[in-house]
Amino acid sequence: MGLRIRPNVRRMVPYSPGKPVAEVQRELGLDSVVKLASNENPLGPSPKAVEAVRRAAACLHVYPDGSAYELRQALSRKFGVPPSQILLGNGSDELIHLLGLVFLGAADDEMVVGDPSFVRYDAAAHLADCRLVKVPLDGDLVHDLKAMARAITPGTKMVFVANPNNPTGTIVRKPEVDAFLRDLPDGVVLVLDEAYYEFAADVPDFPSSLEYVRAGKPVVGLRTFSKAYGLAGIRIGYGFAPEEVVDAVDRAREPFDVNSLAQAAAVAALEDDEHVARTVANNRAGAERIAEALREAGARVYPTWANFVYADLGRPAQPVFDALLRKGVIVRTAASMGSATGLRVSVGTPDEVERFVRAFREVASAW
Numbered sequence: 022m023g024l025r026i027r028p029n030v031r032r033m034v035p036y037s038p039g040k041p042v043a044e045v046q047r048e049l050g051l052d053s054v055v056k057l058a059s060n061e062n063p064l065g066p067s068p069k070a071v072e073a074v075r076r077a078a079a080c081l082h083v084y085p086d087g088s089a090y091e092l093r094q095a096l097s098r099k100f101g102v103p104p105s106q107i108l109l110g111n112g113s114d115e116l117i118h119l120l121g122l123v124f125l126g127a128a129d130d131e132m133v134v135g136d137p138s139f140v141r142y143d144a145a146a147h148l149a150d151c152r153l154v155k156v157p158l159d160g161d162l163v164h165d166l167k168a169m170a171r172a173i174t175p176g177t178k179m180v181f182v183a184n185p186n187n188p189t190g191t192i193v194r195k196p197e198v199d200a201f202l203r204d205l206p207d208g209v210v211l212v213l214d215e216a217y218y219e220f221a222a223d224v225p226d227f228p229s230s231l232e233y234v235r236a237g238k239p240v241v242g243l244r245t246f247s248k249a250y251g252l253a254g255i256r257i258g259y260g261f262a263p264e265e266v267v268d269a270v271d272r273a274r275e276p277f278d279v280n281s282l283a284q285a286a287a288v289a290a291l292e293d294d295e296h297v298a299r300t301v302a303n304n305r306a307g308a309e310r311i312a313e314a315l316r317e318a319g320a321r322v323y324p325t326w327a328n329f330v331y332a333d334l335g336r337p338a339q340p341v342f343d344a345l346l347r348k349g350v351i352v353r354t355a356a357s358m359g360s361a362t363g364l365r366v367s368v369g370t371p372d373e374v375e376r377f378v379r380a381f382r383e384v385a386s387a388w
């Protein structure tokens with residue numbers, strides 16, 4: 022129709038969520054399919070959250086609390102930060118989007134990201150039609166903070182570091198982040214995306230965004246209820262940030278972006294430490310088992326602090342993905358992130374992990 026849609030939007034690549042289980046099952050005529058592709062919680066949602074959603078459903082005729090008072094208070098108590106330093110969003114995806122809206126706008130604005138890293142950062146830059154500077158991870162697939170510091174120019178507004186990183190599962194440590202912040206020019210904000218925080222929390226020198234925000238550093242920390250808390254379907258993310266950033270995001274966001282079921286679920290999930298502990302323990306065992314199977318086949322497996330394992334197969338990953346799919350196991354290639362040989366496998370239940378291990382061994386035995 023020749024409508025005047027902005028050219029930068031036309032150039033954007035829509036997010037590809039991977040095939041739903043039911044579709045794969047139907048297409049391939051399989052009895053059962055396991056999906057180890059979206060870094061979801063294989064143990065399901067916190068039962069306390071499910072109960073809270075049931076209760077909150079009775080009030081669906083009422084608009085949500087636009088300030089999410091109860092949830093903000095609960096997060097404030099749990100993490101020891103004032104409510105005025107807490108961000109909330111319809112998934113941390115929305116917070117990434119909103120940070121793009123409030124920091125980026127001019128053509129010479131720049132955003133610095135690691136490569137490969139979470140694809141939604143790119144979208145925030147493309148939507149603003151600003152410059153996206155991608156800095157390759159180092160040889161161990163860890164964010165190269167020294168190179169990222171060198172990539173900063175007077176146009177840089179924001180630097181994104183996913184910690185742990187998606188798709189590689191690797192982390193940067195406190196001494197590196199401290200050094201990066203010491204040299205960060207005034208006016209630039211570092212976003213530490215800690216979507217997988219709970220899986221890395223016990224690493225002694227993990228650089229928690231919370232501490233930096235408490236210390237008044239120009240840092241935004243993003244976290245989510247989608248992973249360890251098992252609430253991906255209800256969409257709720259949160260974060261810690263200087264008041265100035267929370268205020269700006271508050272102006273830009275939709276008034277009711279976090280729905281009432283999500284608010285209720287999150288308040289209940291925050292009290293369910295046991296569910297998170299079980300999730301983390303299941304994850305540790307499953308990640309080791311997956312890594313072992315990949316290593317046996319000669320893949321280079323990277324250490325993970327997240328709920329997935331990343332490996333370089335040393336051969337094209339797409340045929341491996343296809344062969345696993347035919348056996349009813351959905352994983353993820355790293356093709357959209359620029360690697361033809363990378364494979365990312367989310368940790369499932371013990372049964373799902375065994376299903377992957379068996380299928381992968383069969384596929385690899387034909388090499």
Ligand SMILES: Cc1ncc(COP(=O)(O)O)c(C=O)c1O
Nearest residue numbers: 112113114139187216245247258
């Ligand atoms: C690094 C990273 N950040 C953010 C997200 C988005 O999470 P949410 O479900 O909170 O939008 C993901 C999801 O996979 C992720 O891997």
